[in-house]
Every structure is written in structure tokens, then in C-alpha cells.
Amino acid sequence: MSVLVYVESPKGHIKKTGNEVVSYGSRLAASLGTQCVALLIGKADDAASCGLYGASKVIHANPSSEAEFDSQSFTALISEVAQKEGADHIILSNTANGKALTGRLAIRLNAGDVTGANALPETSSGFIVSKSVFSGKAVVKYSIETPVKVISVMGNTLQPQASGSPAPVETVDMPLKATKLKVIERKTSEGIVPLPEAELVVSAGRGMKGPENWGIVEELATVLGATTSCSRPVADSGWRPHHEHVGQTGVAIRPNLYIAIGISGAIQHLAGVNNSKVMVAINKDPEAPFFKAADYGVVGDLFEVVPRLTEAIRRLKHS
Secondary structure (H helix, E strand, O other): OEEEEEOOOHHHOOOHHHHHHHHHHHHHHHHHOOOEEEEEEOOOOOHHHHHHHOOOEEEEEOOOOOOOOOHHHHHHHHHHHHHHHOEEEEEEEOOHHHHHHHHHHHHHOOOEEEEEEOOOOEOOOOOEEEEEEOOOOEEEEEEOOOOOEEEEEOOOOOOOOOOOOOOOEEEEOOOOOOOOOOOOOOOOOOOOOOHHHOOEEEEEOHHHOOHHHOHHHHHHHHHHOOEEEEOHHHHHOOOOOHHHEEOOOOEOOOOOEEEEEOOOOOHHHHHHHOOOOEEEEEEOOOOOOHHHHOOEEEEOOHHHHHHHHHHHHHHHHHO
């Protein structure tokens, strides 16, 4: 029995979500009295660093290859490693790739699965996994009773803590099996923390009146070290790129801090941000629905409030 954690390494870099999922897997392994094994596929800068977050061993498959993600071939490889390691708990990040793998792995390994887990499983009596449902308005608990279990973990479920030491790395040559999928083009965002990983997010809506005013939002985000996002109408109008759209039909996020500027707070938007730990709303309309969901609210003209907030934060950082 062991816990196998698949760690994504896009463009050879292990990101925060990778460290989070290793921390999750190592804590689960500790509660079960077993070891946590990390698996990386393709190039990765520092595979041994998984040991800092609790992995006792790292298996690095095809370390010299540029592995294009293919859910079919990756499922076959992860399943093979899981069977060789005797792993009965498979943990993945709840990213687009992780969600694509979870169901396939469950079918291949005849396992029960939960996508989007938001806490460590309860293992004192059975195996209970919780996740948010109904746009974050409720939590459901699943009992997984199959011998093998597959879980994908929501970003920011727990903070990764580097408290261990580099783990031994076992490199293996396991060529990915050819499938019918062919990648024609891949577009990715550069130079920012992806929204699902972001701990601080500054978002804005139609209250900005136009894309030419977005500078004050970006300036606040820069001062905070935050990622920017927007409401659906803003993305649909072409003011901002669609990958910044958060909400029920966009990206679901759960940052530590979410600042909503000029966003009314329609239920479709709140569905994607309700799991934020702290929400701040800035709106000149005191009846804006967002104020009912926000932890803090500022009623005022955003074109006056946001620059003053930015300057206040800048002064605080410099003091």
C-alpha cells in the first residue's frame, strides 16, 4: 500500500499546484501509515524537490523528453507505475489535465474517484472525501469503498510547507503509447500565476466603462502581487482575454483574497468565486448583490477608491 502523486511539470517547471498535491499526498500517507511516492513525466527542473514537501521517493519517467499531454497515454503510464508501486491511492491536481486523467484512471484501475476534493480525507472510520457543490453553497462527503481510490485536489486546499529534504529520484524509461490524439497548436499564458493557483486575485467588471481604464486594476494587482481576472461581460466584450474570465462559465477559483471592482455580483459570477477565503467588493451601488457575499465592502466611485487603495498599500509596503 502506498500513495502515488502525479506532479505536473509544464515546460519543465514544478508549480505551486505540484507542491500542494505532494503535501496533500504526504499528509494522507502519514494518516494511513504508508509512504508517498511522487511521479513526474517528461522534463522537470528539480524532481528531487518533491521530497521537501513529503515525498519519500520520486519516479521520474522519461526525464529527457518533451512530453505533450495526452490523457490516454498518460493514463496508461500512471496506471502502470501505480500497479508496480502497489499504490492504492492516486492523487492529482484538479487542473484541466488532472480532471481529464481522474476518470480514466478510475476506470482503468477499477477505482472509486472524487474530483475537486477540498480537504484531506477522513480516515479514522472509512475513507471520506469532501468537496464543494452547488456553486460552493454546500459541501458533500463521499465514502470511497473500493480498494483503489483516485482523487483530484482543488488548488489552495492547503498550503505546501517545505519541511523535508530532497528525495531520491528513480529515472525510468517508459515511452508513452501512441494514440489517435494529435496536438495541432497549444496557447498558454506567460508571465503570470495561473488563476487556479493564484492566492491573490484582483477582478473587475463593466463598471470599468472600457478597456482603456484597466490600468488602475493592473496597477493594484502589481502592488499586491496579484493575478487579474474579469467578469464574463468584460471578456465577451473583448476588453480582456477569455482566460481571465472567472465565474460559473469561466474559471472557478479559491484565492486567499479576491477583490471585485465594479462587479455587480450576479449569481453566475459568484458561483466561480464563492470559495475565496476573503472577498472585498468595491462598487458605487450600495444595493449591488456582491455586498451580500463580500466579507468587506466599499461603497464609492471605483475611479477614486482604487487609486487611493493602491497608494495606501504602496505606502504600507514602503514603511
